[in-house]
């Protein structure tokens with residue numbers, strides 16, 4: 001939607017690589033696990049719905065975790081994660097499509113392919129339950145086509161926005177799962193006020209996800225009070241600076257933010 005000016009160099013480089021990437025050879029059809037159903041189940045169990053992210057490293061993280069991605073995902077589910085997000089980009093996030101495939105085979109919760117998808121052909125790479133589509137990188141027509149093509153193949157599109165005008169663009173083309181990214185892609189800074197300013201403009205029927213920058217139970221409560229149906233959390237769970245940090249416990253701490261008094 002917006003021009004690619006003013007993007008952080010790491011984001012420009014990921015975008016450039018995504019533009020050159022072709023898709024897979026076979027059309028992928030998926031029998032998706034429903035994110036709204038998984039969120040409803042978490043609420044029924046008194047768990048805050050947390051989409052925990054397998055993110056071995058990132059342009060803003062203070063280290064790299066070399067753990068097996070399947071073990072990380074299983075540890076997150078053991079901690080009560082509602083869904084798993086998998087960064088599949090190799091150069092800046094240390095991910096891979098193969099890791100996503102292995103994770104989806106190992107866990108029974110919905111799995112999000114966290115990637116820059118720009119063209120329909122790129123849908124045919126890997127089976128996932130949810131696909132990320134970022135409004136900033138797509139003209140409205142292309143976004144609409146990709147949402148339609150993703151749904152035809154069974155994927156649930158998670159449409160990512162960063163401000164109110166992007167939210168309106170997402171709603172205009174029928175997005176029903178919307179992530180508000182608190183990280184701006186120009187300076188890579190996170191500000192939880194982003195979600196707070198955008199969320200009041202989303203209709204109730206949309207599944208609304210607060211993405212990035214959630215690092216404590218207090219942040220979880222803040223985002224929930226602002227209207228988040230679910231939270232997407234990477235860094236606080238991966239805890240890159242501490243290689244032996246307990247991913248299950250880090251997930252559990254956020255998942256239980258509404259039932260335990262921790263700050």
Ligand SMILES: O=C(O)c1ccccc1NCC(=O)[C@H](O)[C@H](O)COP(=O)(O)O
Nearest residue numbers: 058059060211212213214232233234235
């Ligand atoms: O995380 C980064 O450093 C990053 C840099 C450039 C583009 C995207 C980036 N992150 C992708 C994400 O959307 C986050 O991994 C995800 O929302 C979780 O964020 P956090 O909980 O803050 O790790």
